[in-house]
Amino acid sequence: MTPLIDPFARAISYLRVSVTDRCDFRCTYCMSEHMTFLPKADLLSLEELDRLCTAFIRMGVQKLRITGGEPLVRKGILTFFEAMSRHLQTGALKELTLTTNGSQLTKFAEPLAALGIRRINVSLDTLDPEKFAHITRWGRLPQVLDGIKAAKAAGLRVKINAVALKGFNEDELFPLLDWCAREDQDLTFIEVMPMGEDMADTLRLDQYWPLKDLRARVAERFTLTDLTERTGGPARYVRIEETGQKLGFITPLTHNFCESCNRVRLTCTGQLYMCLGQEDMADLRAPLRATPDDAVVEDAIRAAIARKPKGHDFDYTRQHVKGQMTRHMSHTGG
Ligand code: SAM
Secondary structure, eight states, X not given: OOOOBOTTSOBOOEEXXXXXXXXXXXXXXXXXXXXXXXXXXXXXXXXXXXXXXXXXXXXXXXXXXXXXXXXXXXXXXXXXXXHHHHHHHHTSOSEEEEEEOSXXXXXXXXXXXXXXXXEEXXXXXXXXXXXXXXXXXXXXXXXXXXXXXXXXXXXXXXXXXXXXXXXXXXXXXXXXXXXXXXXXXXXXEEEOOOOOGGGTTTSOGGGBOOHHHHHHHHHHHXXXXXXXXXXXXXXXXXXXXXXXXXXXXXXXXXXXXXGGOOEEEEOTTSEEESOTTOOOEEEOHHHHHHOSOXXXXXXXXXXXXXXXXXXXOOOTTSGGGTTTSOTTHHHHXX
16 A cells, blocks of 8 residues: 655654543633533544544554543543554554543553553652642642552653643752653643633643743753754753753744654544645545545545645744634644
């Protein structure tokens, strides 16, 4: 099968799949407290997700990241991971992984590890129980820390993702770094993205903490060496020479990685977003439901990839971005 190559000669090897819009947390920068979730009929069934992901893997996707909402609250999710693990066994898929808030890991870490998952990302913005309860609204820190412990006991490598929020976890920059060094886990900061008008009340503009400022603060104390490692995504990494730690910076909408972009994102309703910073998407659910013929689905995927733009040039510090920001992000896993 001819691999998926976009018009700018980039091979599409990474698919990020949101399996649900639901979450057991209500992080203030991500969801409003009273979310209306999608009707079940709109969601892809686990079988449909399997068909679609399998088509992508046939067409050259080698890395699959499962996300949400919170992926581990989707009913029957282990069945789906089990189904995807068959592609690890054949070697078609090089990595199956997930991004989780960690709340369900005491239950799922072992079975996930048994299915061939090796590394996971856990989102955690603070180590202070009160602040954690405040920012996640419904989350409890000990539950997540227990989940991380269970993941490690099961042999999973954990990377912590923390959203950088001015006035919220600024004072925890070094405590978070120290904790991750002690626990032998990598740490990546994510620059906060404005999520649209409905979030205007919860995410204040003065919470925006540019990662270049965060980095400068780390550099006042430590020697940072840029790593050439590239994931094809919006992350950049440095090594902290004094501790040997790897520290990542995700600036999702900065125009600095498009030329090497290798990824697309699928929502839980089967919409394929070809670019993190643009609204253009292709509906894959209609062809999927119209026929059991996978050739039709493959054609739809190819047609979508042919529309993948060269890049985006959002500068999301600009005012006008507010409200037009990609609402799909909450459905595609941030
Ligand atoms: N529930 C899972 C989790 O907590 O990791 C997966 C979905 S969550 C939407 C994925 C990532 O997006 C998390 O690390 C979360 O912190 C991040 N995220 C959500 N809203 C964001 C925003 N407004 N700006 C930056 N990152 C955000």
